[in-house]
Amino acid sequence: MCRSHNLTEYRISVRGAMRAEIFPAPTILPIVLTQSAKASRQYAVMAQDPNHSESRNSLHYDIWNPSAHIMHSSFSWPYFLRHAQTNTRLSACLILLVLIPIVSGVRFDQCLNDIRSGKHGELGGTDNRGRPVSDIANATAISYDLCITACGAGSEPFAWSIFSTQFSSWLLPWLALVSQLPFGANDKLDNLVSMLMTVGSPTLAAYSLALTVLNGRWIAKRFASHSYPNLRNAVRILSSLQQSPLRVTTDGSLLSSLVVLPENDDWWSELVMWLDYTHTWSISAVTSISWVIIAYIFTVVDSFTGDITAAVNANGQGVGSLWIWLLPIVIGWLQISPKCDSVRLYQAIARANKIAYVATPSGRPVPASSLSRRRAITLAPGPEDALRRDEGCTAPIYNYARFLPWVQAVEDVRSAFSAASDHAHLHRSVDPEINWEKEDRFASGPSRVNREGTRAQVDAYCTAIGEHTSTRSAWGPHVWSRLCLASILALFLQWGATGAAIIVVWFTPTTGLGCRSGAYLLYGALSTVVWFLLVLSSLLSHYAMTTPHASGKPSVRIARLSSIAFRRLGKLVATCNAIWIVMTCLFQFTNFFDRCYCNSSVLGRGFNSYNVVEFMANDILGMRGAWIGGVVLAAGSATMFVVFVNLFINPQLPD
Structure with missing residues (x-):
């Protein structure tokens, strides 16, 4: 009392x-x-x-x-x-x-027995297609109104045995695999944000990965028609620096000296060696991936060979398909081996720049450090501007923000190599007064003496031949084709996995849009919204940065403010979406969704909602077919994305 x-x-x-x-x-x-x-x-x-x-x-x-x-x-x-x-x-x-x-809580089987006994009247009983039955004793489903009245609005009780089995089989392996994503930022908060962005928007993660693969192939082809010393190393270095805030300076003969002078051969070779540090596959990575694949196969087989109707509303079949996008993302980054360790990246560039040389008016090269602190190729020390905040984060998921600035930097370097290659093809020395020496048959380019000259001569050697040079685009060549292809691949992977999960729960009686399918649909939609906002933010940012401030265009200020707003909104939505999908999985495993409202698919059926309590043979057959289709769709989309990565990575480099 x-x-x-x-x-x-x-x-x-x-x-x-x-x-x-x-x-x-x-x-x-x-x-x-x-x-x-x-x-x-x-x-x-x-x-x-x-x-x-x-x-x-x-x-x-x-x-x-x-x-x-x-x-x-x-x-x-x-x-x-x-x-x-x-x-x-x-x-x-x-x-x-x-x-x-x-x-x-609510026990639906007991509730159905009471309804069949006539305890709650003769109305409200239906078959598994929602059609009223003449005899309440033959009801296998009940209308939503009767479900609320007779059974209550609550959920089935929490069962630890069901929760532990479903959680450990369908969700835990995927959460463990998240640790194999590449991070690399020196700030723990940046690493946390990148993880939340990946989970909150698989579309963005797949987009950045696909863009990285396409960029690597594009740069190899872009330099393929040229031939000059260190060109092969230049392609490798620029491709490796996709995960960094790359800056290229052409003033003061810095870039032209780096390309032409033989004293800078060590700069290229040493930087390639210092950037070649990332291990692609480790025991922990292989173990995590193997665990996920084996666990997924075993649980799928077990769900089909066992009682398919057992704890059907808490079954994780849809959850397994929903998270399968993570597998090709992790495998893809391991194969690419992105250089994303911010500390080592900055150290490698700093060490290389200590041995850089610059041409002088006298014709005798001097160390660049003796003239100033400026270098031809550097990494931005930090967020130079709120507009370029994401460029400085070395986690690979931020490659979407570095895409356009990186293309511009590559074009600066390519232009210098292209002009030098054209001059060398015509057997022109840097110093016009020096005759072209016959190349050794084992040499890969012009001799050392043909690559020496004054500052003015070095600059002229890296300038395109002729007066017909056209103004370069502010966006870069073939940018839109790569952006569209990467977007298609990302959306294919996202909605292949999400669509498979929706199919699994959509065709589980009561069929239609319910709490589970609605939650999955919301997750996929928000993931797509995050991708759209952040890609749009990167486009607006590049427009604002490449348009001169002196122009006074109001569109520049609008683009600048919109870019920052879209970026912050996208990150906020991604964070909420990451929390949402984890909570959705937990709600499913704890039977929170196993209630009249969710089981009756009220979201999709509205006033015609009904709750299937007892499954018939046709229902089980339809469920099995939908589950097989969902597994095939999810595994197929993931496999095709992995195939794409393997077809496009490691392109042939120019000689």
Whole structure:
């Protein structure tokens, strides 16, 4: 018994009936605290005489008198606690009220038996297609209204055995595989954000990966028609620096000296060696990937060979398909081996720039460090501007933000190599007064003496031949084709996995759009929205950076502010979406979605909703077919993405 002083005493009676029972009392305040997983239970708070015959064995809870002048819109806990006789008894009452929903709930099979017995009338029973049955005893499904009335709005009870099995089989391996994603940022917060962005938007992760693969192939072809010393190393270096805020400076003969002077041969060869540090495959990576693949195969086979109707609404078949996008993303990055360790990247560039040389007016090269701190190729030390914040994050998922600036940097270097290659093809020395020396048959380019000259001569050698040079595009060559192809591949992977998960739960009776399929659909839609916002942000950012501020165009300021706003909004949505999908999986495994509203597919069927409780042979056959189709779609989309990566990576480099 829980009592208090100076307060009218109320009794909370827990009734085990399927229907909520409100008993007569002077003042009644019904409060629905929960619906049990075994039966729908409603707790009625009623004023009752303490001497009533039923009060001796009833649980009592004391609250304020509703008829008193102190009635408020919310419960006054300080007022209540001040008048509680014993804190221990009060705590016991509160604990009981909290624990009752956990151990109780709706039991749909028992509820269906009561309905078949006629306890709730003869109306509301249907077959598994939603058609009313003439005899309620033959009902295998019930209308949504009858489900709420007879069974309650609660969910099936939480079952640890189901949760642990489904969680460890379908979700845990994927969460463990997230650790194999490449991060590399020196800031732990940046690494966390990149992880949330990957989980929150697989579309963006796949887009950045596909773009990286396409860029590597594009740059190899872009340099393929040229031939000059260090050109092969230049392709390897520029391709490796896709994960860094690359900056190229053409002023002061810095770039032309780096391309032409033989003293800078060591710069190229040393930087290639210092950037070749990433291990593609490790024991932990292979173990994680193998665990995921084996666990996925075993659980899929087990779900088909076992009882397909057992805990069908908590089954993780759809969850496994939903997360399968992670497998090709991890495998793809391991194969590409991105150079994303920010510390090592900056150290490699700094070490190489210490041995860089620059041409002088006298014709004798000097170390670049003796003239200034400027270098031809550098990495931005930090976020130079809020507009370019994501460029400085070396995690590969941010390649979407570095795409256009990286293309411009590559074009600067290619132009210098192209002009030098054209001059060498015509047997022109850097210094016009020096005759072209005959190449050794084993040499890969012009001799050393043909590559020496003054600063003006070096600059002229890296300038295109003729006066017909056209103005270069601010966007870069073949940018839109690569952007569109990467987008198509990313959307294919995202919706192949998400679509497979939706198919699995869509065709699980009751068929149609329900809580599970709706949650998956929302996840895929938000993932696509994040990708769109961040790609749009990168385009606006590049436009604002390449348009001179002196132009005074209002469009530049609008593009600048919009880019920052879209980027921040995209990251916020990605974070929420990552949390949402994990919570969705947990809701499914804990039977939270196993309730009348979700099982009746109210989202899609509306007023015609019904809850299939007992599965028939045709239902099982349809479910099995949908599950097989979902597995094939998910595995097929993931496999095709892996095939694309393997076909396009490691292109043939120019000599």
